[in-house]
Amino acid sequence: MQNENLYKELLRRFRLKVTLTRLHVLDVLANTPVALSHADITEQLAEYDIDKVTLYRTLNAFTKCGLAHKVATEDRNWLYALHMPDDAPSEVTSDHAHFVCDECERIYCLPMETGNNTRDIKEEQGFVIRSQEYRLHGTCPECHTQFSQQ
Amino acid sequence: MQNENLYKELLRRFRLKVTLTRLHVLDVLANTPVALSHADITEQLAEYDIDKVTLYRTLNAFTKCGLAHKVATEDRNWLYALHMPDDAPSEVTSDHAHFVCDECERIYCLPMETGNNTRDIKEEQGFVIRSQEYRLHGTCPECHTQFSQQ
DNA sequence: TAAAAAATGCAACAAAGTTGCAATACGTTG
DNA sequence: CAACGTATTGCAACTTTGTTGCATTTTTTA
Structure with a gap:
């Protein structure tokens, strides 16, 4: 495991005990740009x-402390992705954006872009907004390239 | 049932046979501003x-033909809401916005506001976007009022 | 290294949703 | 309006996903 020390530090920062399982899971999550399901992770750690x-x-512990976040998929599964803060442990309530590829069903985690006005409009209407998730559906670059070339 | 004829027309427009169950489910879905779960609907139609x-x-049939749309909740359930088109049957792929109340867990269906730039940025990066769902978390006006008054 | 607290592994359980199939209802055609 | 083909319904059994309880093991701290 390449970044073992980084992972240990990360776990400690989130007040989680360092265990082998957690290091393995962190390693898997850290080395993919897409959110993974319980099944995906099981497979990779077979x-x-x-x-x-x-x-x-483990995944619930990561989610609870804010180290990871959960996304519900269209087919009723949870996907998990690391939510590495730039510095201090951040709240679980922060904003996310996800891109769901309709071809390969991968979910990409994207930093939330600023500059939309839905928030303001809703707040005017009496909705108190604490976090937001913006989900885009379509075709990811990888699948798009495949289809274009055929 | 007040709008029975409207419901029948709607079903026919989506090439679904008119059955009592479908009329009842349509009636329930049409008379709420929030998305409902299988359990909610079962209760209302007890x-x-x-x-x-x-x-x-029934709910899957509605979803498949585009009459309703499904939202996955944080707790891994499906919620269903009518997706009444202004005119002709629209694609399932159109844009949605949902507001999830963290107090009462209701999900409000909102028309998608325009004016965010995430779409453009992602398309530049090679993501082909076909639909988007924007999900806001917080407190709905109803719960907000309750909490303020206490 | 010993003790407290937390994490693990196993079995049993729970919830949400699906499948297969026989019975029934819808709607079209004559 | 009767009869037929097709879609829908209802039931039981099953699958998938995830949780709970509890005894055992591991981690951390002193």
């Missing part, structure tokens, strides 16, 4: 034979 | 004793 309950609990 | 499988199939 050689370590991680218990399904432990993995669920 | 007197008609609608089979759970039939309700799932």
Whole structure:
């Protein structure tokens, strides 16, 4: 594991105990630009034979403390992605943007762009907004390239 | 049922056969500003004793033809809301905005406001965008009023 | 290194939704 | 308006996803 020390530091920063399982899961999540499901992670960590309950609990722990965030997919699964803060542990309530590829069903995590006005309009109408998720559907660059070339 | 004829016309427009169950479900969905779950609808239609499988199939049929759309909630449930087109049957792929109240967990369906630039930025990066969902979390006017008054 | 607290692994359980199939209802055609 | 083909319904069984309880093991701190 390349960044073991980084992962350990990250866990400690979020007041999570350092365990092998958590390091493995962090490693998997840190090395993909897309959000992964419990099944994806299980598959990637097959050689370590991680218990399904432990993995669920690990992912929930990551989510609860703000180290990762969960996205619900169209097909009723949870996907998890690291939510690495630039510095201090950030709140779970911060803004996310996700791109859902309709071809390969991968979910890309994107930094939330500023500059939309929906927020202001809704606040005028009495909605108190604490976080927002902006979800785009379409075709990701990878699939788009494939289709273009055929 | 007040708008029975409207519902029948709507079903026919979407090439769905007119059945009692579908009329009841349409009636429930048409008379709420929030998206409803299978459980919500079951409860509201308790007197008609609608089979759970039939309700799932009804909701899926509505979604498939574009009469309704599905939203995945934070707690891994589906919520359904009518997607009444102004005129002709519209594609399922059109844009939605949802407001999720963190107090009462209702999901409000909102028309998608224009004027955000995330779309453009992503398209530059090679993402082909076909629909977008913008999800806001916070407190809805109703709950906000309650909390303010206490 | 010993003790407290937290994480793990296993089995059993729960919730949400699907599938197969026989019975029923819809709607079209004559 | 009767009869037929097709779609929908209702039921039981099943699948998938995730949770709970509890005994055991590991981590951390002193």
